[in-house]
Amino acid sequence: MTLQFxxxxxxxxxxxxxxxxxxxxxxxxxxxxxxxxxxxxRRGVPEIFYTPRNGGHWVFLDYADIVEAYRDYSIxxxxxxxxxxxxxxxxxxxxxxxxPAHNTFRRLLAPMFTPxxxxxxxxxxxxxxxxxxxxxAERGHCDFIGDFxxxxxxxxxxxxxxxxxxxxxxxxxxxxxxxxxxxxxxxxGNITAIYxxxxxxxxxxxxxxxxxxxxxxxxxxxxxxxxHDWTDVLNCGFLLFVAGLDTVTNTLxxxxxxxxxxxxxxxxxxxQLDDPDAFLRAIEELMRxxxxxxxxxxxxxxxxxxxxxxxxxxxxxxxxxVANRDPxxxxxxxxxDLDRAVNVHVxxxxxxxxxxxxxxxxxxxxxxxxxxxxxxxxxxxxPDQPAGxxxxxxxxGFTSLxxxxxxx
Amino acid sequence: MRVLVDIxxxxxxxxxxxxxxxVFATDAIEGKCVIADPQVxxxxxxxxxxxxxxxxxxxxxxxxxxxxxx
Ligand code: HEM
Ligand code: SF4
Numbered sequence: 382m383t384l385q386f387x388x389x390x391x392x393x394x395x396x397x398x399x400x401x402x403x404x405x406x407x408x409x410x411x412x413x414x415x416x417x418x419x420x421x422x423r424r425g426v427p428e429i430f431y432t433p434r435n436g437g438h439w440v441f442l443d444y445a446d447i448v449e450a451y452r453d454y455s456i457x458x459x460x461x462x463x464x465x466x467x468x469x470x471x472x473x474x475x476x477x478x479x480x481p482a483h484n485t486f487r488r489l490l491a492p493m494f495t496p497x498x499x500x501x502x503x504x505x506x507x508x509x510x511x512x513x514x515x516x517x518a519e520r521g522h523c524d525f526i527g528d529f530x531x532x533x534x535x536x537x538x539x540x541x542x543x544x545x546x547x548x549x550x551x552x553x554x555x556x557x558x559x560x561x562x563x564x565x566x567x568x569x570g571n572i573t574a575i576y577x578x579x580x581x582x583x584x585x586x587x588x589x590x591x592x593x594x595x596x597x598x599x600x601x602x603x604x605x606x607x608x609h610d611w612t613d614v615l616n617c618g619f620l621l622f623v624a625g626l627d628t629v630t631n632t633l634x635x636x637x638x639x640x641x642x643x644x645x646x647x648x649x650x651x652x653q654l655d656d657p658d659a660f661l662r663a664i665e666e667l668m669r670x671x672x673x674x675x676x677x678x679x680x681x682x683x684x685x686x687x688x689x690x691x692x693x694x695x696x697x698x699x700x701x702x703v704a705n706r707d708p709x710x711x712x713x714x715x716x717x718d719l720d721r722a723v724n725v726h727v728x729x730x731x732x733x734x735x736x737x738x739x740x741x742x743x744x745x746x747x748x749x750x751x752x753x754x755x756x757x758x759x760x761x762x763x764p765d766q767p768a769g770x771x772x773x774x775x776x777x778g779f780t781s782l783x784x785x786x787x788x789x
Numbered sequence: 790m791r792v793l794v795d796i797x798x799x800x801x802x803x804x805x806x807x808x809x810x811x812v813f814a815t816d817a818i819e820g821k822c823v824i825a826d827p828q829v830x831x832x833x834x835x836x837x838x839x840x841x842x843x844x845x846x847x848x849x850x851x852x853x854x855x856x857x858x859x
Binding site for chain 2: 488491492494495496497498661665722723724725726727729731732733735737739740
């Protein structure tokens with residue numbers, strides 16, 4: 382396999398734009414993985430810089446540049462973007478396809494994730510959250526990651542795809558290897574296993590369609606009235622599996638970590654349990670401050686961007702967490718203001734690939750928070766938290782988050 | 790006061806609907822903004838302005854009272 386998309390040696394990068402930065406590496410003692418990004422801003426590195434690490438890539442730090450990169454797919458493509466480069470990478474539908482072809486699967490998914498559609502899922506999400514939280518209340522402590530934050534979105538995936546609850550552990554195991562394993566052999570086998578499971582699932586749904594998203598994808602027709610390419614169907618299933626798990630898990634983890642260390646914020650939410658407007662506004666601020674995703678793009682042709690020479694196949698990493706604290710856009714950006722009135726955060730991206738699951742993700746967070754606060758009294762971090770349970774990368778987060786509270 | 794959406798910019802964040810559901814909705818097919826009546830009902834002007842400022846795509850704008858046809 383030729384490394385066709387391997388970036389060339391960076392002789393087009395001006396020396397003052399070179400910065401050593403490895404976004405997978407979280408130094409010992411750093412409790413919040415996003416801090417490695419904010420540290421760059423504090424150090425005053427150029428707002429467009431290049432790091433030779435992880436195969437070499439650009440980083441944009443200015444909100445306006447990050448937004449422009451999301452929108453201008455004529456320069457910044459989502460096709461074959463992994464950092465470090467892995468090739469060939471599955472062309473996940475619709476994220477790894479540029480407009481206009483992107484529209485085919487985007488339009489297929491969009492109706493199933495609108496605010497109206499997601500409102501219809503609320504009761505079931507609530508039932509599932511409740512089922513997980515109820516037994517914890519008695520215990521007085523938990524590992525929030527393993528006991529809730531991984532199980533809840535994985536269960537949501539089973540629900541959306543019309544799969545039985547009994548397969549939760551199997552899907553948890555697949556997801557855990559996918560997101561956390563660093564062993565190349567385990568990783569390769571894992572992707573094969575996920576595709577095998579999806580292949581079987583879509584075949585079952587094709588034979589016996591139900592009222593679920595997997596059935597809708599497999600029975601959909603393209604403009605010519607034909608079924609979609611089987612590879613595209615699998616790649617869409619694969620994206621839905623990976624896009625809504627680690628992101629939701631770590632968003633929850635960040636939020637619960639913040640609440641555990643900020644009793645006033647816990648109280649704020651307890652006071653708003655019956656005021657959906659205020660609750661939503663506050664969640665939007667939690668989304669701004671806890672942006673777990675760093676997105677990738679690939680440069681389509683040699684060009685100049687903001688006076689900087691970019692070369693075809695250069696990779697670009699867009700840290701949402703940095704965009705969301707840009708003082709040119711957000712008043713008092715480091716302050717978590719649960720009543721913030723204007724909040725144009727980019728946690729779900731912007732432009733054509735804006736997270737199609739954003740309404741679902743916010744609903745999951747809202748329902749989880751409501752049910753948690755109804756059942757669990759004020760909670761705090763457990764002092765026996767294992768050290769070093771953080772990770773960086775395209776999604777940042779925590780491998781463990783121990784919480785405790787007074788038993789009822 | 791009138792409020793208008795540039796549907797080619799709208800990407801369906803639904804922030805407008807979250808803030809002012811009296812004026813903004815989201816369609817069930819593409820998941821994009823729908824404004825049933827661009828004429829903003831009296832009393833909702835501030836909420837609509839807030840929705841406009843919260844659109845991450847800059848897809849919304851307010852115009853005058855529309856009597857000139859805007
Ligand atoms: C808090 C949780 C989540 C975060 C932070 C998040 C973030 C994002 C971001 C930043 C993008 C843009 C990708 C890009 O521009 O390259 C995206 C796209 C996407 N997300 Fe999410 N996401 C979350 C939850 C979900 C959930 C729950 C689902 C679905 C079940 C989902 C499905 C998708 C899909 C299908 C896309 C691709 C859309 C397209 O290319 O048109 N996400 N997400
Ligand atoms: S907030 Fe803006 S982008 Fe989102 S639905 Fe409303 S108009 Fe569209």
